[in-house]
Amino acid sequence: MPFKLFDVNKEIPEREKHVYVKHCEDSEDSIACNTSTVPGCMGARGCVYAGSKGVITGAIKDVVHVVHSPVGCTTYGGGAKRYPSQPKLPNGEVFPVDNFNLKYICGTDLKESDVVFGGVKKLKQSVIDAIKEFPFATAIYCHATCTTGLIGDDMDAVCKELTEELGKDVIAFNTPGFAGPSQSKGHHITNDTIFSRMVGTKEPPKTTEYDICLIGEYNIDGDLWVIEKYLNEMGINILSRFSGDSSHEEICYMHRSKLNLVRCQRSATYIADLIEEKYGIPYVNVDFFSTEYCADNLRMLGRHFGLEEEAEKVIAKYHGEVKDELKYYKEKLTGKKIYIFSGGPKSWHLSIPLEKELGMNVTAVASEFEHEEGYEKMKARVKDGTTILDDPNSLEIEELIVTNKPDIILAGIKEKYLAYKYGVPSIMIHSYENGPYIGFEGFLNLAKDLYANIYNPVWDLVEFEEKLEEIQDEVISTPEEETTMEAGK
């Protein structure tokens, strides 16, 4: 049977259909996903509001976020994700605060009386306060939370009224935390809101024949800047970013792009579909993780825009810079067992590159909130015997670690320290360790981090040995380069 019931799941058999072991004759049944987490489990999933503010809108550099909530959701919405921005705006002006999106979070600080009598008045006053506090902000985004969803505050009406009153876009994101099984629902609502409220409302300062929108790229640790550099050197212009290092304005003229590239296909295909449907702008799915996917996709864009030679030049230059070093890391990482637990699609982006380009052995892949098509891709991109998990919980992660101990785990901060306690190193794959991880140099950074974490001398020192001879025996029997880090590599 390809579906697997973990020992720790014996009492919650409904988890069986979420765990699949890749088999040469794959079952027709799809892996259960995008359903509510089994109550009482310790999972990693975030809420709908997190998917909106934390993932998509929080990356935009020049807007104020007013979280319509009691204090907690506002506090947690601040500075949570590592998506830097630079202050340059598309009209040539410079936004007065750099990394504004990482520095400030605002909220309505609702109290018990607001829950009883409604929070609309406070929301209105707070938006006015926000503009006084940050008069240079281009727009105000208001976020619904569990509380305001349940008390029924009509945020759309307030925001519409304020847009007229203030002469700036005030946009309501109706994302109460409970409104879906995971943050994925928040991505969807936010795509829809941005499309209906923003796209098509403004015109770009200028356009070219080589304009694209880079959709679903959030500039984690500077990822977007890597891709932007490659595209610019090829002669392709990013007209709008959705939403890493993006400005409010440029999202408003996404409809003027010539081609849309969808990078994170879980959180942002929605808006690409909507733009295609309404404005007839085609989109392509792109993948820039690893040297091979990156080169393939740059070539594909070269063919599309008639920039084949330019693409080859960029590939030769940047791939050339990392080739030799990657060879070294492949040697070191070959055969190392790795378990990838991503938020969304990174599990299927990275499974083949880690095996093919770094020689690693992917033993398990998992995702917090992928949907059916994502799991189909995971199935297609892992070898027989690999475990595929949807929304794994802490006990399952423990069982995976103990029964088939990996050399490293790619996961988030919630799993990282748990893995450590069982003696397994872990890299943060949502926000990264020393990124960027995308593109040619990014893949080298990932390889370096994998190496540094697996070969971290601490993992050879974890237990006290009673007798000195035992340690010396071990050192002698292990080839020297296996036990020591080589400086500068």
Next chain:
Amino acid sequence: MSGVNVLNRERNLIVNPLKTCQPLGAMYAVIGVRHGIPLVHGSQGCSSFVRYHLARHFREPVEIAVSSLHEAAAVFGGRKNINSSIKNIAIRYHPDLIGAITTCSSEIIGDDVFGFVDTTNKELKEMSEENEKYKGIEDIKVIPIPTPSFVGTHYSGYGVAINSMIQTVTKANEDDNSKVNIIPGILNPGDVKELKHIMDTLSISYTMLTDISEAFDAPLRPSKQERPFYPKGGVTVDEIANVSASRGTISICKYAKLGAETLEKSHNVPAITDDLPPIGIKGTDQFLRNLQSLTDCEISESILDERGLLIDLMADVSARYLFGRKVAIFGDPTQVTGIARFVSELGMEPVMVCTGADEKSFPTDMEIVAKESNINIDVLVEQDLRAVENYVKENEIDVLMGNSDARFINYETKIPLIRFGYPVYDRVGYHSHPIVGYRGAKRIAEMITNEVLERYYDEKHWKLQQ
């Protein structure tokens, strides 16, 4: 003129809050129980945000279960979610205690978590009687903890959780076990360890309500790691059951003192809840006097030597480097009051203090500090980090003290930032070292002095020739 100038938030908007929600405090408290599991009754974010927030501060696992409250529960109520969550945890983890922590959503939909827990307890008993493999699950203590975020703060949530544990677990007791109960509040492991050190040195036995000192600062020893994973250490359910036999309760955080009051009212355990915290000389002196009043202990020579070491350092540094320097302090009211008092003992001037919540006794406590040091203090109440930012940009401030969120104020203004409290995620080690006790104060004085030397002396290095 000495006194305080209370400044309330003028805008409705909160910008970069200095407080967070009650459920976080409740989860914090439950993690301090041996084999205790926090179960948050809310949406996914209610667990995942807190796990993230605590994990980045402690760099430790933070295991929190969630009842997965979604639309259906919002319409039909969350009884099933709580019920199956508790069973799931009971069967798969076999814990000693489960904290059923409510949130904004579960409170607004009107879930009767107390009733749900009662029903579930009965069902656990039945399961245990009917099936050998479930034997023992009826002994798990399930604690309903009502903590919506639209009331109170993280530390009041901590207080509510402690109180709920006492109400559910503590039994009537005529014995005297000559222990002292300590309610630390949201303190770091290093602080809790320091309080233990003081009491160990004075040969006082104690119960920490609760004890996160090992859970959030745990050794990495895979060969000793139990499965399922539980954080190390913690107060046992048995100890909580017997806090009624103690000589008294000291609540370090006066804003989380509910449990101490309940013990006093229901079990005649004297409560000491209103003193300034044991930070700095006077604060720690008072803590020792309180311990003495409850236990008749003698203050040992070794503790007095620790005090002497601190005094020695203060004599070395305060007049020469620190005197008259203006300090702005922000964070939780307990720690802010204590730090403000200590920097004034160092001869510095805590000219501005700021907290995120409207605590009535905070300005009163700051008045004590203002009188003691004969200065005027701007007391920002129910304010936020933006208010701190604006204040330090408009006023002359030499030293800023607070959490990591102020790091961008530090590199914009070049005012040294001395980190303390929660959260500190951009430096390491802050959670494992104390700010309380004489040794904690010594560490603060060293940190302040070194930062002052680096910022105000290094350029004119000849001034540092001894």
